[in-house]
Amino acid sequence: MHTLKHTKWAIFLGLAPALIIYICIAIFPIGLSVYYSLMNWDGITPMRFIGLDNFVDIFKDDIFWLSVKNNIIIMFTGIAGQIPLGLLLALLLNRGLKGSSFFRTIGFLPVVISSVMVSLIWGMVYNTEYGMLNNLLGVLGLESWQQNWLGDPFWSMISISIAYIWQNCGLYMIILLAALQNIPDEVNEAAALDGATGLSRIMRITIPMIRGTLLVSVVYSISNSFRVFDLIQIMTGGGPAHATEVMTVYMYNNSFMNMRFGYGSAVSVLILLFSLIVITIVNRLAREKE
Amino acid sequence: MKTSKKLRTMLLTGTAALLLMSTVACGSGEKDAAEPEKVTLNIMHPWTSPNVDNEVYKERIAEFEKQHPDIIIKQDGVAATEYKTKLRTLAAANNLSDINVVWPGADLAPLVAGDLLMPLDDLMDNWKDILPEDALSGFNQKGSQFAVPTKQTFVDIIYYNKEMFAGVGYDQFPATYDEFIDAVKKLKEAGITPISLGNKEKWPLQSSFLSIIGDRYVGSDFLQKILNKEAKFTDPEYVKAIAVIDELSKLGAFNTDANNMDSVQGQDYFIQGKAAMHISSSTVDGRIRINNEEGDKFGIALFPSVPGGSGDPVKSAGVVQYGISIKKGLSDEKKAAAEEFIKFFVNEDLYKDLISKGVVVPANVEIPEDASPYLKEMLELTNKGTAPVFDSVIPTQVTDVMQNGLQALTIGRGTPEELAQEVQEAFDSMK
Numbered sequence: 148m149h150t151l152k153h154t155k156w157a158i159f160l161g162l163a164p165a166l167i168i169y170i171c172i173a174i175f176p177i178g179l180s181v182y183y184s185l186m187n188w189d190g191i192t193p194m195r196f197i198g199l200d201n202f203v204d205i206f207k208d209d210i211f212w213l214s215v216k217n218n219i220i221i222m223f224t225g226i227a228g229q230i231p232l233g234l235l236l237a238l239l240l241n242r243g244l245k246g247s248s249f250f251r252t253i254g255f256l257p258v259v260i261s262s263v264m265v266s267l268i269w270g271m272v273y274n275t276e277y278g279m280l281n282n283l284l285g286v287l288g289l290e291s292w293q294q295n296w297l298g299d300p301f302w303s304m305i306s307i308s309i310a311y312i313w314q315n316c317g318l319y320m321i322i323l324l325a326a327l328q329n330i331p332d333e334v335n336e337a338a339a340l341d342g343a344t345g346l347s348r349i350m351r352i353t354i355p356m357i358r359g360t361l362l363v364s365v366v367y368s369i370s371n372s373f374r375v376f377d378l379i380q381i382m383t384g385g386g387p388a389h390a391t392e393v394m395t396v397y398m399y400n401n402s403f404m405n406m407r408f409g410y411g412s413a414v415s416v417l418i419l420l421f422s423l424i425v426i427t428i429v430n431r432l433a434r435e436k437e
Numbered sequence: 438m439k440t441s442k443k444l445r446t447m448l449l450t451g452t453a454a455l456l457l458m459s460t461v462a463c464g465s466g467e468k469d470a471a472e473p474e475k476v477t478l479n480i481m482h483p484w485t486s487p488n489v490d491n492e493v494y495k496e497r498i499a500e501f502e503k504q505h506p507d508i509i510i511k512q513d514g515v516a517a518t519e520y521k522t523k524l525r526t527l528a529a530a531n532n533l534s535d536i537n538v539v540w541p542g543a544d545l546a547p548l549v550a551g552d553l554l555m556p557l558d559d560l561m562d563n564w565k566d567i568l569p570e571d572a573l574s575g576f577n578q579k580g581s582q583f584a585v586p587t588k589q590t591f592v593d594i595i596y597y598n599k600e601m602f603a604g605v606g607y608d609q610f611p612a613t614y615d616e617f618i619d620a621v622k623k624l625k626e627a628g629i630t631p632i633s634l635g636n637k638e639k640w641p642l643q644s645s646f647l648s649i650i651g652d653r654y655v656g657s658d659f660l661q662k663i664l665n666k667e668a669k670f671t672d673p674e675y676v677k678a679i680a681v682i683d684e685l686s687k688l689g690a691f692n693t694d695a696n697n698m699d700s701v702q703g704q705d706y707f708i709q710g711k712a713a714m715h716i717s718s719s720t721v722d723g724r725i726r727i728n729n730e731e732g733d734k735f736g737i738a739l740f741p742s743v744p745g746g747s748g749d750p751v752k753s754a755g756v757v758q759y760g761i762s763i764k765k766g767l768s769d770e771k772k773a774a775a776e777e778f779i780k781f782f783v784n785e786d787l788y789k790d791l792i793s794k795g796v797v798v799p800a801n802v803e804i805p806e807d808a809s810p811y812l813k814e815m816l817e818l819t820n821k822g823t824a825p826v827f828d829s830v831i832p833t834q835v836t837d838v839m840q841n842g843l844q845a846l847t848i849g850r851g852t853p854e855e856l857a858q859e860v861q862e863a864f865d866s867m868k
Contacts, residue, residue, distance in 0.1 A: 190529025191551030204866075275694040298696045300848055384637055387696040388845030403522050405834035406547060408529060 177419065183412035190408045201413035210389050211414070214397040215421070220304055221311060221393060222372040222425070228312035230364050233319025238349065240320070241327045251324070255317040262314070266381035269310040273297050273382075297383050300390040307391055311378060315371065319364050326360035327353065362433050366426050373422040394418050476774040479534040481513040481527075483520035483759075486701075489723040489794040490588060493787070494759075501781050508774045518638055518699070528553055535767060535775055539584050539760045541575025542829035543836075548762075549578045555763040555772075556581035563780055564800075567788070572799030575829065576760045584760025585783045588791060589799040591719040591755040591819045592826050593649035595738045596726075601629055601713040602736075610738035614653075614681075617741045621690045624713050632685065633712035634695040635703020636847070639840040642682060643827050645716045647843065648754035649739070651678040652824035653746045660830040663864070670861040671854075674747070679843070679853040681743075686847045696844055710734075719755075719797050719815055726811045727795040737818055751821040756829045757799045831864075838863040 184201055188194035205211050236254050240247045257265060272279045273296035281293045296306040330353065338352045354361070376395040379385060385392035385400065392400075394414060402411025480498070484491035502510050513534060515523050521544065527533050528548055539545055539554075548554050561573075561582055568585070576584040597610055605623035607616075624631040636642050651659065655674050662668035668675075685691065692698070692706060700717065707715035708725055715725075726732030742750035761783055763775045788800040795812040797819065804813070828836045842856035 189547060190525065191547050191553065270697070273697075275697070295693050295697075298694050298848070300850070383697070384639070386637065386639065386841075386844055387848045388841055388850050390848075400837065403526055405837050406525055406529070407834065 180412045180415050183409050184416045186409040186412075188409040189406045191406075194409065197409070201410050202417070204410065205413055205417065210392065211394075211397060213389055214392045214394045217304060217391060217393045218373060218375075218421075221308060221375055222369055224308035225311060225315070225368050225372045226365055228308070229316045229319050229368055230323075230361065232312065232316040233364070234323050234361075236316070236320040237323040237327055238353070240324055251321070254320050257314045258317045258321075262377040263381060265310065265314045266378050269306075269313075270297070270382050273306050297391075298387055300387060303383060303387065303391045307379060307382060310382065311372075311375060314378065315368075319368070322364055322367075323357060323360060326357040330356045362429075366429060369425050369429065370422050373418055373425075394421075474770075475507055475509055476770050477509045477511055478536060478771065478774055478778060479511045479513065480536040480538075480778075481515060481520075481524070481534040482538045483515055483517040484538075485514040485516050488720060489728065490720060490791055490796045493790045493794060493796075494587070497782055497787055497790070501778060504781070505774075505777065508777070510778070533764045535764050535771060536778060537762050537764065539576070539762045540829065541584075541586070541757055541760060543832050544829065545576060545578060545583060545760070546832075549583055553765055554583045555765045555767070556583060557585065557763065557779070558582055560776060560780065564783065567785055567800045567802060569799070569801060571823075572757050575757050576762075584762035585779065586757035586799050587759040587761065587783060587787060588720075588757070589755060589797045590758045591753045591797065591815075591823075592645050593716060593740060593754040593824075594719050594722070594815070594818070595714055595716050595740060596707060596721070596735050597714045597738060598707075598710065598712075598734060599736050600734060601627075610736060611741050613741050614743040618684070618688070621685065621688055625689055630692045630706075630712040631688075631690040632692075632714045632716065633703050633706040634691040634716075635698035635700040635706070636691075636695045636844060637697055637699045639844055640828065641700055641703070641717070642843040642847070643836060643840045645718070646682060647678065647839070648827040649752075649824060650681045650743075651675060651827065652752060652754060653740060653743045653748045653750060654678040655746075656748045657752065657822075657824045660825055660827065664830065669857075670864070671857045674745075676853050676857045677743075679846075679856055682843050683846045683853050686849070691847060695847060716740075719819065722811060722815055723795055727809050732811065737814060739818060748824070749822055752824040753819040753821075754824040754826050755819065756826045832867065834867065835860060835864045 183194070185196060185198060186194040187197045187200070240251055240254070244250070271277075275281060275293075275295045275298065278296070280296060284290065284292045294302050297303050334352060334356065335348075338348050343352060374395065375393060376399065379391055379393055379396055380399070383391045385396040395418065398411045398414040398418065401407045401414060482494065484494045498510055498512065502508070520538075521540065524533075524537060524539070525547070528551060531553070533553055537554075539548065558581055564585060572586055572589070573582060576582060576586060595610070601624065602608070602610065602620065605620060605627055607620050611617040611620050621631040634641060654677050655668075655672070659668055659675065663670065670676075692712060695703075698706065704715060704717060704721055704724060706712055708729065715721075722737070726735055726737075729735075739751070739753055761779050763772070763779060767775060785800070785802055788798040788802045789805065791798050792802065792808055792812065793805055795809045795815075797812070797815060804816070827839070831839070839856070839860050842851060842859060845851045846853070846856065
């Protein structure tokens with residue numbers, strides 16, 4: 148404490164660059180968005196203050212609620228798919244299998260390649276005519292299972308969720324692997340001595356030990372799911388008929404395609420609000436359990 | 438301790454890198470200022486794909502640079518599908534290039550409203566002999582001319598596979614809507630995809646289909662009447678036009694993955710002989726016939742007449758395209774250079790080059806003897822009157838509702854009546 152007192156300014160100075168950058172590229176634009184969200188503005192002619200009209204219009208728009216629904220689907224499938232899968236892969240890699248560093252790289256690769264590539268790859272996998280998935284089903288004699296994966300309103304959201312899970316589960320694999328490796332050997336040894344093996348050790352020892360990291364992963368997965376854009380924009384563009392439109396795509400279409408920057412800003416403010424609400428709820432629930 | 442030392446090294450390296458970067462940045466800044474005064478013009482254009490006309494434009498720019506060593510042209514080529522979005526975004530940020538390629542009508546309106554483009558009225562004498570009034574009118578707003586067009590695009594050309602049509606008993610392209618539907622049904626029965634459609638970008642059904650189908654039913658002044666609030670999208674005759682898309686979808690006339698293919702993939706599908714028809718712009722003829730060894734397999738036609746339609750069935754929906762415009766508020770030297778550029782770029786030679794490559798132009802220039810016979814056929818087909826293109830008249834945000842609605846019809850969602858209602862509401866609620 149004593150040393151800290153004297154270096155307060157030094158600490159502030161150290162933080163200042165990061166703080167300034169953060170304010171400039173995050174806080175300030177968010178404030179600006181809130182300001183624009185109260186305006187009727189096509190980006191070119193002078194803007195006009197219209198109060199909360201944008202928000203009223205958004206709430207009245209069915210397509211917006213459809214995009215919210217799709218965001219929720221992405222969020223739940225994301226949490227339910229990415230984290231368990233990530234954990235499973237992390238547990239496998241943590242066993243010290245032969246070539247684990249190779250598999251670690253493979254598992255992490257989808258996170259590193261650009262979303263555009265991921266979208267194009269999955270677009271090809273799902274393609275109706277020459278796509279890998281339909282061909283595979285054909286070879287297996289399951290022609291009746293073949294679908295227009297991205298064009299069918301029922302399947303399109305599921306197809307996108309799968310691509311989204313594939314893209315991101317490597318990230319959680321790495322995060323959880325780091326957490327697993329931080330579990331002290333003593334704990335594992337003690338558990339082994341007490342006869343906890345296999346599944347029961349994972350459920351009773353491993354998972355409680357990495358609970359904090361799991362929670363962070365869930366929060367991260369939620370905030371990620373609200374930001375998903377490029378994957379959907381490239382694979383389907385929000386189509387067919389808004390079936391795969393999420394809030395970010397809705398925002399993009401309104402601001403950049405329809406030139407309604409005020410309206411688009413209002414949507415972005417709502418995205419921020421929604422993700423804050425969901426994350427607060429998750430944090431509350433987690434704390435109550437503790 | 439060990440980690441903190443590592444951290445310190447990392448931080449130090451990071452800071453050093455940052456410092457280095459900023460010095461480098463400073464250095465380059467000074468260099469720029471020291472350059473002798475050459476005028477640099479920025480031009481943003483959508484001529485990135487390997488279309489025949491794009492090559493012509495780029496050659497023209499290169500030629501200009503050769504003849505004007507004191508003017509440097511900096512090109513910002515943006516893929517055509519992204520171009521309009523980037524143009525609007527830059528316009529919003531008041532950050533347009535010195536020279537921009539613009540679209541007429543509803544696309545140009547916000548740029549003019551925002552006072553971002555320089556009126557070209559003083560320069561227009563330059564083209565008075567070759568450009569007719571109706572070629573210029575799309576870029577004329579508030580009584581001033583804001584751009585000079587380079588090419589004319591007809592968006593509704595039906596390319597059809599002659600063999601496939603002959604196979605179902607049509608040696609000629611169907612002349613009436615009933616025959617057209619009959620052909621679609623027969624093609625379908627024969628196991629052929631009747632129409633290849635790449636509608637992922639959503640505009641094809643609106644631009645290439647609805648523009649002309651609407652015109653067949655309600656005539657060429659209808660869209661303007663809507664803008665003047667003298668007509669509505671919900672008028673029963675117009676709903677019939679929308680219903681054509683619904684009918685074609687229900688007949689299974691389009692390829693199943695129509696909404697996942699982009700427009701170029703849609704063309705490929707047709708060129709590869711997987712479908713009997715493709716409806717697209719006249720420019721695409723370069724790919725389908727002019728530069729295709731097997732081009733004579735394909736014929737061109739216009740959408741047939743419809744029962745009870747009040748439109749003229751020989752008209753084709755067209756729009757002048759790629760208007761060259763100059764940004765407002767340039768410095769005197771830049772302005773002079775930009776004017777020099779536009780005069781050089783858009784002249785008789787450009788139009789002649791384009792024609793010789795098979796591209797339709799809006800100018801009165803003689804068609805050279807060696808022009809492609811396909812081009813002559815195209816000119817023949819499209820010179821009997823021009824109908825407006827939907828999105829060049831109707832404001833973007835209303836067009837968006839229409840496009841999405843048409844896409845919905847192809848997957849069996851909604852009805853033509855509901856869609857007409859929605860589009861009308863979107864139009865009425867515009868502020």
